Structure formats: structure tokens, C-alpha cells
Amino acid sequence: MGLLEAHRQDLRKTVSGSPGVPQWARELADGTDPGFFAPDSAVWAVHGNIATLAGGVGALLIQSLHPGALAGVDDYSMFKTQPFVRLAATGRWIMTVTYGDTATARTACERVLRLHERVRGTYTDACGATQAYSANDPQLLKWVHLAFMEAFLSAHAAYGGPIPGGEDRYIAEWAIAGELMRVPDPPRSRAELDEQLAAFTPDLLHDAKLEASVEFIRHPPFRGMQRLGYRILFAGTVDTLPRRYREMLGLRKASLGPFRLPVRTATRLVLRLAAHGLGGRPTSEAFARRRLDRLAASG
Template sequence: MGQTGNMENILDSTVGRWRRELRGTFSNNSPTVPQWELDLEKGDDGGYFGPGSAAWAVHGSMTTLVAGIQSLLIQALHPGALAGVHDHSNYRADPLGRLAGTIRWIFTVSYGDTAAARAASEKVLRIHEYIRGSYTTNAGAERPYTANDPDLLRWVHLAFTQAFLGTHQAYGSSIPGGADAYVADWAVAGALMRVEHPPTTVAELKAQLAAFLPELRHDERVAETIAFIKDPPLPRSQQAGYKVLFSAAVASLPPDYRELLRLAAPSLGPVPLPVTVPTKAVLGVVRWSLGSPGPSEAAARARRMRLGVEAAPSKRG
């Protein structure tokens, strides 16, 4: 009994440490649920989205872990977007801080009330005002940029939408209303970020993405960025799972972007390696560790029930 009890204590301690490390990765090492997530319970309306929406289905899914990786890969192909990250971001020194900031904006827009969603977007736009410089286009011209340039705002929005939709279609469950419903939902976020006429259908998304292809390229900066995304400084307990998620992000990339990034889908010689089963296994473990629903969704539901826009769950008994 004594040895069994000691083994159980060791296992509980190991699992507890792993859970803390995992939560810390997404909250910039916060020891508890960040206050901003709890504050999503406040507010005066139900928000832009709610239960049954395509946005909640996708952003409440663990496929967002794969989507985040893929989104960064796609964004890096635009020299203007990459210049902003390279010249102004401290992502190498503080990758978790940048990740936590992005998660905060996504979840505030997805789960907060409309005032909180607008405020979070305006905050990002104010930060963008200080991100400026120049980059060389594929035609050899030197072009000045700011992070709030309309074309860069559009590119980041398109890359985000494509990545979150594509990875969810590959590794997630069905989307209420289908793919078009998600693109239309997230067009709301695009409008909040001052993207003019963001796509509202998959066809529009593909057309707007295709228009950017002549501006995209692979160069030394892109190669450096890919190397960092492929092997970020994560705790040892997360490294094996991350390799699976990175492979999943590459495998589900649209072929044009995978070719531009000079990445190959996982294979053994000419034989493609399966990624769906291991990816879903890793995502399942992460969901078990973090719990479901997440704090942001739970706070949103509490707010909506307080306001009477969502009924309290019925008690069984």
C-alpha cells in the first residue's frame, strides 16, 4: 500500500506540474486564470457571438493550437508583415508574451461583450501605430509600412481566417452553418480591425488570398522564422506534442503556401505519414488537461445568463 500510495503521489505531482506548465504556456506563465478572462463575465450585452455560432465552435476547439502555428507560417510569407515582426517584436526573447497577447485579443472578441471586443481591437490598433519601417518588394522597390496599412491588416486577417478554418476542417468537428458561417463570423473581427470588406464566404476568402500571391516570397528571414516556429523554447514536457502539432499545421497547409514555405508534408519517402490520429490524440490530452469549457467561454456564458440572453442549464435529477 505504501509503495502504491507513493507512486500515486508521484503521478499526481507529475500530472499537476505538466498541467501548470501547459496553462502557463498560454497565459504567459500566469499561476492562475488571468484576470482578463474572468472579467469577460462583466458587460452589458451578449457579445458578437454565442453558443451555436461558428466562431465559438472553432475557437472553443483545441484545433486552435494547430491553427496558431499555421497562421504564423502563412503570415511570414508576406515581407511587409514579417518586417513588422522582425523589426519590432521580441518574440524570440518573450514568445509566450506575444502568444498570450494574441490569445487575449482572440478570446475577448469571441467571448466578450461588444464593448470589450471593440476596446481590445482598438488597443491592438494603437500598438500598431508604433510598428513602422520599410521592406523590399518582390519587384525590388523599397516600400514604407506601418502595421495599420490596409493591405497588411487584410493579409493578417486572411491568414488567420484561412488557418483557423482549414485546421478545424482537418482535425475538428463540424462547424454550425458550415465553413461560410465561420468566415462570415470572423469578418466581424476583421471589421473591428478596420479591414475593409473582409470576406464573408470561403469563395471570397480564397479570391482575396489569391490576390496576395505575387507579393509573397521565401527568403532568409522566412527561413529563420520557420526554424523558430518549428522549435520554440517550450518546456520539455510539451516538446513531443508540439512536434505533432507542427506536423499537423504543415500537413493541412494549402499546397501553394506549403511550397512557398519550402515545407513538405510528413512522409516516409513517397508514402505520406498519417497525422490526423496523433494530432487528435495530442489535442485530446490538452483538452483533458485544460478542461472544457475554457475560462473565457465559462465567463461569457455566465454573463449571458445574467443578462437573460442565455438560459441556465437545466438540472437533471
């Protein structure tokens, strides 16, 4: 195996959990209907773009601002001990809901909700009071959903292409995923997303736990070229975050004294290299297209 192919397999394993094509992706060619989202959907446009790598990092950062959501990760998640396993599991859920048929998408969401059932505990809120949390609490589910969209749209605006129908269409379409995950009243427009995000502001908290989480997200245990690429990707992600969240997280845009560094240019290069290593468009999309072709041929 050549050095380049080894790097490619390492990258694929980090993103999908497998150096090759994972079985769950192959199974997206099966199914009896087109799924919730079509090839011309805003969801396919956003989730099929390599900018999702930056979106995923941004989502982790913004979601960490809610002490209830962060407590669930600290208390139960494998993120600190096996970060790549958790990232691959999250990527699998996104790709399955995006590209799978409706039954497969529903099953993926139900599986996550079942795993959430045991995630319970307490946390200290922004007022210093002790609160109980459950990962399936409707408000925590809502925060995770909102933060996900904010981060993915911010990253796509910086590093992706045009979205069919714009941000409003993406938010309205991805509300389906919110409903599958039992999110109450998911937003269906940019205005609704902004309004619902603003309502969470009093609940967000910067404390020592958040600082530790941000530090880990900034310096995960990557090796070699992935470590260098991720450092650039992290800086490029921070550059896309809305100012209010960047300040709450205690992060700054990369600069050398008074001069801003060209991190977006460097990030675009890293993302192009990552796209090349992963083979361009997601393999999940290719298998979904096989299902769509089969269904079209069968009439």
C-alpha cells in the same frame, strides 16, 4: 504539486500567460450585452475547439509569407525573445473578441491598433524594391485577417468538429472582427476569402528572412513534454496547410521515404491531451456564459 498538475500549469501558462485563470478571462463575466457572437455561432464553434492550437501555428506560418507582415514581427515583436508572451497576447485578443461583450471586444481591438501605431519601417518586396510598411496599413491588416481565417479553417477541417452553417457562416461572422480591426472589405464567404487570398499571391516572398522565421516557428524554446507535443503539432499543422502555402514556405508533409506518416492521428492525440490539460472548453467561454445567464435572468 504533482507532476501532472505541473504539466497542466505549464501548458496553461504557455497558452494564456498564466498558470491559473487570468484576470482578463474572469472579467468576461462582466458586461452589459451578449457580445458580437452567440453560443450557437460558428465563431464559438471554431474558437472553442482545441484545434485552434494548430490554427494558431498555421496562421503564424502563412502570415510570415508577406514580407511586410514579417518585417513588423522581426523589427518590433517580442516573438523571437518572448514567444510565449506574444502567443498569450494573441490568444487573449481572440478570446476577448469571441466571448466578450461588445464594449470589451471593441476595447481589445482598439488596444491592438494603438500598439500597431509605432510599428513602422521598411522591407524588401517580392520584386526587390524597398517599401515602407505600417502595421496599421489596411492591406497588411487584411493579409493578417485572411491568413488567420485560412489557417483556422484548415486546422478545424482536419481536427475540429462541424461548423454551424459551415465555413461561409464562420467567415461572415468573423468579418465583424475584421471591421473592428479596420480591415477593408473583409470577406463574407469562402469564395470571397479565396479570391482575396489569391490577390495577395504576387506580394508573397520566400527569402532568408522567411526561412529563419519558419525555422523558429518549427523549433520554439519549449521544454520537456511540451517540446515533443509541439513537434507533433507542427507536423500536423503543416499537413493541413493548402499546398500552395506549404510549397511557398518550403515545407513538406511528414514522410518516411515514399510513405506518409500518420501525423494527423498523432496530432489528434496531442490535441486531446492538451484539451484535458486545459480543462476542456476555454475558460473564457465559461465566464461568457455566466454573463449571458446573468443578462437572461435580469430580463
